[in-house]
Amino acid sequence: MKLWGGRFESGPSEVFERFSGSLHFDRRLLDADIRGSQAWARALERVGILTPGEREQIVAAFDRIRQDAGLFEGAADEDVHTLVIRKLKEHVGELADKIHTGRSRNEQVSLDTRLWVREECGRARGLLVALLEALLDAAARWPEAVIPGYTHLRRAQPVLWAHYLLAYFEMFARDWERFGEARRRANVLPLGSGALAGSGFPFDREEMARDLGFDGITANSMDVSADRDFVLDFLYAASCAMLHLSRLAEDWILYSSEEFGWLELADEVTSGSSLMPQKKNPDSLELIRGKTGRVIGALTSLFITVKGLPLTYNRDMQEDKEPLFEAADQLAGSLEMACVVAASIRLNPARPLAAVEESWAVATDLAEALARSGVPFHQAHQRVGRLVLENLRQGKRPRDLTADDLRDFPPECLALLDPRKGIESRELPGGTGPRAVADALETARKRLAGMRG
Numbered sequence: 001m002k003l004w005g006g007r008f009e010s011g012p013s014e015v016f017e018r019f020s021g022s023l024h025f026d027r028r029l030l031d032a033d034i035r036g037s038q039a040w041a042r043a044l045e046r047v048g049i050l051t052p053g054e055r056e057q058i059v060a061a062f063d064r065i066r067q068d069a070g071l072f073e074g075a076a077d078e079d080v081h082t083l084v085i086r087k088l089k090e091h092v093g094e095l096a097d098k099i100h101t102g103r104s105r106n107e108q109v110s111l112d113t114r115l116w117v118r119e120e121c122g123r124a125r126g127l128l129v130a131l132l133e134a135l136l137d138a139a140a141r142w143p144e145a146v147i148p149g150y151t152h153l154r155r156a157q158p159v160l161w162a163h164y165l166l167a168y169f170e171m172f173a174r175d176w177e178r179f180g181e182a183r184r185r186a187n188v189l190p191l192g193s194g195a196l197a198g199s200g201f202p203f204d205r206e207e208m209a210r211d212l213g214f215d216g217i218t219a220n221s222m223d224v225s226a227d228r229d230f231v232l233d234f235l236y237a238a239s240c241a242m243l244h245l246s247r248l249a250e251d252w253i254l255y256s257s258e259e260f261g262w263l264e265l266a267d268e269v270t271s272g273s274s275l276m277p278q279k280k281n282p283d284s285l286e287l288i289r290g291k292t293g294r295v296i297g298a299l300t301s302l303f304i305t306v307k308g309l310p311l312t313y314n315r316d317m318q319e320d321k322e323p324l325f326e327a328a329d330q331l332a333g334s335l336e337m338a339c340v341v342a343a344s345i346r347l348n349p350a351r352p353l354a355a356v357e358e359s360w361a362v363a364t365d366l367a368e369a370l371a372r373s374g375v376p377f378h379q380a381h382q383r384v385g386r387l388v389l390e391n392l393r394q395g396k397r398p399r400d401l402t403a404d405d406l407r408d409f410p411p412e413c414l415a416l417l418d419p420r421k422g423i424e425s426r427e428l429p430g431g432t433g434p435r436a437v438a439d440a441l442e443t444a445r446k447r448l449a450g451m452r453g
């Protein structure tokens with residue numbers, strides 16, 4: 001069955017049918033398509049195209065179609081919308097010919113995709129909340145641990161482990177917001193737009209929007225036919241979340257390496273080598289990092305598909321779905337995996353602390369102490385730089401220094417050779433001071449509770 005054909009003298013070639021068919025992927029929109037079509041039947045009743053009895057018959061038939069386990073067996077329809085209508089015809093006969101009154105697949109595909117994206121934003125947000133919780137738990141397990149913070153992957157300044165994890169909390173909390181934004185923009189009703197010019201029937205679009213749980217209605221029918229921004233919004237949110245996951249993955253791959261040796265990943269999330277018996281590889285994290293490329297690729301792919309398309313609908317736009325589904329699946333899988341890894345990590349606090357102490361990561365604390373005592377900062381920086389150079393030459397670490405070595409420095413500098421002391425000087429909001437971090441953890445817990453609510 002086709003939803004068109006009257007003006008054609010011959011049917012499509014087998015090659016074209018195979019080439020253009022989308023059922024093998026847009027079947028994932030089945031549920032959305034049926035929901036939308038049931039709402040459409042109710043709208044058709046309100047404009048007098050269907051009687052209440054006919055609407056009831058159609059809505060009930062759609063319910064049966066949804067439950068039909070063998071629905072896709074041997075189905076060769078052009079797309080999911082065509083399949084659903086063909087099935088309706090099998091259930092209610094000629095009455096099915098009325099369902100598409102005043103409706104176009106162009107708005108239908110927009111509707112279905114919006115419903116799907118809306119759901120998927122909810123799923124992504126749920127998984128992000130679980131990850132945020134896992135990060136806070138990992139912070140709480142080692143509340144006092146000190147690690148070197150890095151710039152240029154060189155030891156920069158000491159920070160609390162919890163402060164480091166809270167940085168990721170912020171990133172993933174922004175991702176959670178971004179999915180909220182993506183959901184909000186997708187959550188408007190496109191139905192009533194027709195193919196591009198608006199429907200020829202006096203539908204109450206607001207009523208339809210309420211029926212389908214939309215926040216409002218789209219404002220321009222041509223925009224609806226042409227627009228895939230809401231898919232791009234989702235893919236952008238997904239790409240950002242994956243980007244953040246890839247950085248976390250990379251950090252933990254490094255931190256769990258023999259060279260760093262801070263983190264131990266559980267057996268459950270690592271794998272061995274077929275050749276080298278001693279290996280314990282961080283494949284779960286490497287795969288998260290690897291899948292990030294696919295998700296960003298999906299965003300790029302849709303951007304390129306839509307670029308330069310003349311208004312309004314073009315069949316090119318059918319190419320939006322595979323990247324969308326692909327990105328959503330990879331994101332969900334990666335978030336789930338990251339949660340399990342985060343719950344499994346074991347920090348060995350002695351190692352990152354030793355990394356701090358072997359380095360001159362406290363140098364900034366010394367320079368700032370000099371500046372607090374009145375030395376202009378550039379001069380303080382120079383003086384501490386010379387102190388570092390001299391001690392590096394002699395192979396001395398901060399803790400090897402005596403009061404005599406620091407006789408030209410303010411008295412507080414001696415204590416600042418202990419990295420914890422410098423950390424304590426950073427108690428302003430957003431800093432790594434222990435009280436600031438404890439407050440930040442508490443605020444994060446509250447925010448997390450709000451995200452659940």
Ligand code: ARG
Nearest residue numbers: 022079105106109315317318
């Ligand atoms: N399957 C199409 C898509 O996903 C929707 C059908 C609209 N087709 C058309 N020729 N106007 O975009």
